Amino acid sequence: MSAPTIPRTPLVSRVARAMPMPAGAGLARMLVERNVRSFRHGWIALVTGFAEPVFYLFSLGIGIGALVKTVTTDSGMVVTYPQFVAPALLAASAMNGAVMDSTFNLFFKLKYAKLYDAVLATPMGPRDIAVGEVAWSLIRGGLYSAAFLVVAVLAGAVRSWWALLALPAGVLIGFAFAAVGMFATTFMRSWVDFDYITLAIQPMFLFSATFFPLATYPEALQWFVRATPLYHGVALERALMLGDVGWGVLGHVAYLLVLGLFGVVGAARRLEKLLLS
Amino acid sequence: MPDTDDILLSARGLTKTFGEFTAVDGIDFAVRRGECFGFLGPNGAGKSSTMRMVGCVSPVTGGELRLFGLDPATDGPAIRARLGNCPQRDTLDEELSVEENLWIYGRYFGLSRKEVKERAAELLDFAQLTERAKDKVEPLSGGMKRRLTIARSLINAPEILLLDEPTTGLDPQARHVLWDRLFRLKRSGVTLVLTTHYMDEAEQLCDRLVVMDHGRIVAEGSPRQLIDDYSTREVLELRFDAEDHGAYADKVAGIGERVEVLPDRLLLYADNGDEASAQVHARGVEPLSSLVRRSTLEDVFLHLTGRTLVD
Numbered sequence: 001m002s003a004p005t006i007p008r009t010p011l012v013s014r015v016a017r018a019m020p021m022p023a024g025a026g027l028a029r030m031l032v033e034r035n036v037r038s039f040r041h042g043w044i045a046l047v048t049g050f051a052e053p054v055f056y057l058f059s060l061g062i063g064i065g066a067l068v069k070t071v072t073t074d075s076g077m078v079v080t081y082p083q084f085v086a087p088a089l090l091a092a093s094a095m096n097g098a099v100m101d102s103t104f105n106l107f108f109k110l111k112y113a114k115l116y117d118a119v120l121a122t123p124m125g126p127r128d129i130a131v132g133e134v135a136w137s138l139i140r141g142g143l144y145s146a147a148f149l150v151v152a153v154l155a156g157a158v159r160s161w162w163a164l165l166a167l168p169a170g171v172l173i174g175f176a177f178a179a180v181g182m183f184a185t186t187f188m189r190s191w192v193d194f195d196y197i198t199l200a201i202q203p204m205f206l207f208s209a210t211f212f213p214l215a216t217y218p219e220a221l222q223w224f225v226r227a228t229p230l231y232h233g234v235a236l237e238r239a240l241m242l243g244d245v246g247w248g249v250l251g252h253v254a255y256l257l258v259l260g261l262f263g264v265v266g267a268a269r270r271l272e273k274l275l276l277s
Numbered sequence: 278m279p280d281t282d283d284i285l286l287s288a289r290g291l292t293k294t295f296g297e298f299t300a301v302d303g304i305d306f307a308v309r310r311g312e313c314f315g316f317l318g319p320n321g322a323g324k325s326s327t328m329r330m331v332g333c334v335s336p337v338t339g340g341e342l343r344l345f346g347l348d349p350a351t352d353g354p355a356i357r358a359r360l361g362n363c364p365q366r367d368t369l370d371e372e373l374s375v376e377e378n379l380w381i382y383g384r385y386f387g388l389s390r391k392e393v394k395e396r397a398a399e400l401l402d403f404a405q406l407t408e409r410a411k412d413k414v415e416p417l418s419g420g421m422k423r424r425l426t427i428a429r430s431l432i433n434a435p436e437i438l439l440l441d442e443p444t445t446g447l448d449p450q451a452r453h454v455l456w457d458r459l460f461r462l463k464r465s466g467v468t469l470v471l472t473t474h475y476m477d478e479a480e481q482l483c484d485r486l487v488v489m490d491h492g493r494i495v496a497e498g499s500p501r502q503l504i505d506d507y508s509t510r511e512v513l514e515l516r517f518d519a520e521d522h523g524a525y526a527d528k529v530a531g532i533g534e535r536v537e538v539l540p541d542r543l544l545l546y547a548d549n550g551d552e553a554s555a556q557v558h559a560r561g562v563e564p565l566s567s568l569v570r571r572s573t574l575e576d577v578f579l580h581l582t583g584r585t586l587v588d
Contacts, residue, residue: 025354030384037381038372114368120334121362122385122433123354276334277295 024127031132049140050147053093057155060085074214075244086157087237088210090148090166091173094141095230098174101137102181103197107188120275130182130268137178138171145170160243169240173233176256179263186270204230229259283310285437285468286331290340293326300326302492303340313469317479317574318489324472325365328441331470332362358386361435365442367422369414375425376401376410383432396432404428420451427458438462440471444478456481476574490582500574507580508572509534511550515543515557515564525562532556537579
């Protein structure tokens, strides 16, 4: 037998190891590689993930757009309905994709496929799993967002070059939701508990100033909506795709970033507790 | 005695508790390079908990554990890089093909793509799975899955291979194929650490073993040595047409060294079984059947704990 191979530790992973976080070996990318391979066998899921927001864009944009000629955004801009709703659909689909991946798929791998039990017997640690799964979710989400943006441009729903930043913004939204979704999944006992996810996601999808401006809501409800994550995702995408960019954008970015980091650290800690007992 | 450099794995007062429950209760053992070391015991004896700690996937509650001189608490990834782990339940990746399972697992160790492809080809051959390389994992037989799991655990050319109940649930033929593979590994210099509740497996594979019961080690030695120390050379098994075999224990008392009463038979421990059998008949006791056999580790376990290993 040949000499043992101890994985090299580049600077990034050494820095990461010094952080007060669950252990990892800086090998998160290997889990991404595993997921890419697994996905090659199930590419159909890629198609459905792309189709959903496009269907919404055409049904709502064209259907409701025929009834509602223009919308006045919360910042006072007057735009067509497809222009108004497309950024929200981009944000919502980034959320949906990330949540599906990090909840249903993760729960299956955790409880049934026992994937992580095998992974943790190697030098990889719980942090590698958390980072790897979230990264994979972002890569997929990024592909969907890019495809949707192209469709939105073709449909005339994009008005500004700022829209180029809508792609990284979509990835950021995915990051926040994938991380929190993963954290939540580590508390799930059975499939029944997934109703709580639906319970959280559906109202957000409908009421985060997605289909009509925030000003439509009563004052008290407006504050409540402002506190939820998808609202910040929608507002961020809308500002970028309509070219209506102000300092407020940074607030949305900060909100999503903090939420995502909280989720990743929480998920890694929980995985450690669940799997390394 | 080998020098201490050759001790790859050692434990002192190793303890694992889950809440109020103590799964492993202060055990001591040491494993030398190149040997096959076994943990023999019934289900719930603490074997798997011990293996999980040794595999650095379960933190030590108390005592000291060292692998390659390193502490799992601080050097888990570095230790795991040099271990092969074959868990009790197959944890193969069913979303990947047979060969992809090996490739990706090698990548988890940080090995290059080129390296894992080369090793995977060798290991598929070793596991007699080359023809199934492109197949899905799910339709493989239990024996094949086990062999793939073992092949997978060898992808990083480990110095120690941990096997938790390697042949549980396999049919006799599949077990023999697997034992043969494990023999080859041992000959190639891999240190094997395994748990089992099969006496024949322990006798076949282990150079040295410890008998565990209720989280403690109750005996230690080579299979031969344990049988010599805790049992007689032969055993006379007697079956009677009776609900309670205990009633016959008195009638054969004094023949051989001692008598164990099981629900369905009496075990009479004697260095010469045929002689003991003749003495039983001379007393006018007529069993339905009698059988003389060599002592096994099962007898050692029965003597040490008063219970059988497998029901």
